[in-house]
Amino acid sequence: MKRIRTVIIGMVIVIGLGWHNAADAVRLKDIAEINGVRMNQLVGYGLVVGLDGTGDGKKATFTVQSMASMLEKMGVTLDRKDIQVKNVAAVMVTANFPPFAKRGNRIDVLVSSIGDADNLQGGTLMLTPLKGVDGKVYAVAQGPVNTGGFGAGGAASTVVKNFPTVGRVLSGAIIEREVPNDFRDRESLLFSLHTPDFNTAARVVDTINARFAEPVARAQDAGTIEITIPERYLGNTVPLVASLSTLEVEPDNDAKVVINERTGTVVMGEQVRISTIAIAHGNLSIVVKENTDVSQPLPFSNGQTAALPNTQVNVQEDANQLVVVPTGVSIGEVVHALNALGVTPRDLIAIFQAIKAAGALQADLEVI
Secondary structure, rough: EEEOOOOOOOOEEOOOOOOOOOHHHHHHHEEEEOOOOEEEEEEEEEEOOOOOOOOOOOOOOHHHHHHHHHHHHEEEEEOOOHHHOOOOOEEEEEEEEOOOOOOOOOOEEEEEEEEOOOOOOOOEEEEEEEOEEEEEEEEEEEEEEOOOOOEEEEEEEEEOOOOOOOEEEEEEEEEEEOOOOOOOOOOOOEEEEEEOHHHHHHHHHHHHHHHHOOEEEOOOOEEEEEEEHHHHHHOOHHHHHHHHHOOEOOOOOOOOEEEEEEOEEEEEEOOOOOOOEEEOOOOOEEEEEOOOOOOOOOOOOOEEEEEEEEEEEEEOOOOOOEEOOOOOHHHHHHHHHHHOOOHHHHHHHHHHHHHHHHOOOOEEEEEE
């Protein structure tokens, strides 16, 4: 039997049903960050040794060159053509340098193979300098590599879990150079909103000024708030930042509908509104059933057995009625009206795209 039918499977995530404004307030530290207080990225090139024959092969010439250079620095001189080991892999080492990190602090590093190594499990990262974008060394990394996976197999089959060519060295890097900062001596602070918005910026300014009972904050634009440090906090900025970070502000969100056609996920914000519109949606199902009948001749009739095809086609179309959605309805009423049509998440995607094309969706439609 051959079936030609659309099977619609999905999941709808609706955000905003029954929300109250009091529950929308979030901490300032969750929607903004201080300019200059951020992560810095480090990168380095190193070697992982001690592998059980799963390292780089002969084609990875840079691994051989790196080994020869490393051995020469240790006083061992040999011809590069004589290096034919498979327990060494060339890797790129990356790390995030946290703000205010001090010399001697330890951070995790990520080790990624750049050659044709099969597995970094059980290897040890040799001493690797980690540099910043300015070319200076800020940390050095070394230690055992944890892959969180494994790979095993033979000539006919192989079993691999996760990605054994990528691993971590926990607390494997030691900070050797600090990033200079003037945080303590600042006379003003700049907060940058993660999602710039004029209404959110205005609310942040009002909340901060109300907290200190003086106009210490002002918005430079939709994403930047400048705060003049009060006199009592000059030279002692940490308590001020701690106090500001816990202030609760209600951010303003844009009306948006996000659609993921690959998974059938639809996410709708609280501010989504639909103008008056009539919606009708139905599915067409076609079922084609193939059977083969056998025609058997009578005995001693000198006939031949024949196969006779038998095809049955069944067409069914859902008779859904028009549903009128009035203007300005809330997100809960929109979902209720669409559910009255018996739509599935995949149908919901097509309906929202059609509503947007008709100009009745008062929200941004984003397809990811």
